[in-house]
Amino acid sequence: MLRLDERADPLPGVGEVRVRVRAAGVQPFDVGVRSGRMAGFVPVTFPQTIGQEYAGVIDLLGPGVTSLAVGDEVLGSTMLAAQAQHVVVPAGNVVAKPPELSFAQAAAFVAAAQTASGALLELGVTEGDTLLVHAAAGSVGTIAVQLGVLAGATVIGTASPANHDYLRSIGAIPVAYGDGLVERVRAAAPGGVTVALDAIGGEAIEASTHLVADRQRIGTIVDDRLAAEHGIRVVRAGRSPTRLAEVIALAAAGKIILPVRPYAFADVVEAHRAVESGHGRGKVVIVVEE
Structure with a gap:
């Protein structure tokens, strides 16, 4: 209650x-x-x-x-x-x-900014990577997509078709989740996927293991059980005012939206x-x- x-x-x-x-x-x-x-x-x-x-x-x-x-x-x-x-x-x-952000906008960034930035740091996302973000239209996914793009990565985001235009607007190549996900991602990334971030758990983790060769570059923020079962990483970087301030500065400059x-x-x-x-x-x- x-x-x-x-x-x-x-x-x-x-x-x-x-x-x-x-x-x-x-x-x-x-x-x-x-x-x-x-x-x-x-x-x-x-x-x-x-x-x-x-x-x-x-x-x-x-x-x-x-x-x-x-x-x-x-x-x-x-x-x-x-x-x-x-x-x-x-x-x-x-x-x-920052004065450029309303209180509601500022509060929105707090957890997602720290989670997404910490996860991409742990997974070593950098220029030249192809990053797959599961649940890319959510708060963590939205920021992870944009940080990945700013880092120079090609970003593929899974979401329902209703959110595909939104994902395109923030720099991701959208792919629908559900049956056939692996094949759709391969079609969207003919050069292969080098790193994956999961924010939904379940089938998304298994799909990632078929797409990313190095399981230490597959991270989940939600599913510890399947992470252990598939030998991937749980990426939950601790809270960091420094990392939060960095992402907030990007938001204030209009480089990231949420x-x-x-x-x-x-x-x-x-x-x-x-x-x-x-x-x-x-x-x-x-x-x-x-």
């Missing part, structure tokens, strides 16, 4: 800041925690707050914080706390929000349902009014 509740406003401790949240991303991890699928992996104490990614305005400084000021617009990661009006975070973990699907804070249940459905391009974001 997911519901709005009144809690005491959190107070920052030494080296921390409090952020008045203006937008909070919703990701599959949040859905997994809420539904109980993350039991044993993430400690939960009821009533449990939720949410990993935020953008907002600093409204209170903890003792010892001198590098930031009340009124600074920031974004960043937290653990099970972002879908709220206030969040307390370490001062060293926040990233400045469509936002906004929901009002009062509609948080519907926002979770949208993510849980597994459909739709871009990122679901909860907008918390001033």
Whole structure:
């Protein structure tokens, strides 16, 4: 069950800041925690707050914080706390929000930027590669496609036909998933695929093993079981404010886009349902009014 509740406003401790949240991303991890699928992996104490990614305005400084000021617009990661009006975070973990991005746009990038950039770094994507991105129209896939293109790779993205024009617009060669995927990818990449990033799991992993010769250049962010079974990599680079700032700078310069699907804070249940459905391009974001 997911519901709005009144809690005491959190107070920052030494080296921390409090952020008045203006937008909070919703990701599959949040859905997994809420539904109980993350039991044993993430400690939960009821009533449990939720949410990993935020953008907002600093409204209170903890003792010892001198590098930031009340009124600074920031974004960043937290653990099970972002879908709220206030969040307390370490001062060293926040990233400045560029004025070119709205709060909703900034929040949308937080998790996907770190996941996609870290995965491509671990897989060593570089100029001359042919990169296959599964679930390329989702938030992680959208950023991975664009980072791959910026790195000089040829990028093939799997998605439903309804998202093929979208994938072309961000630089990918679109391929429909489902039966016959391997043959369609081979037709789209006659020179072969050198690296693959999976953001959906299941059959996409097996397909990748038929397309990429080096299994250490096949990575998944979602399916640990099949990764072990097929001898591929789980690519979950840790959170990095530095990597996040790098991708945010690209977004502010208009070099990377990420469509936002906004929901009002009062509609948080519907926002979770949208993510849980597994459909739709871009990122679901909860907008918390001033």
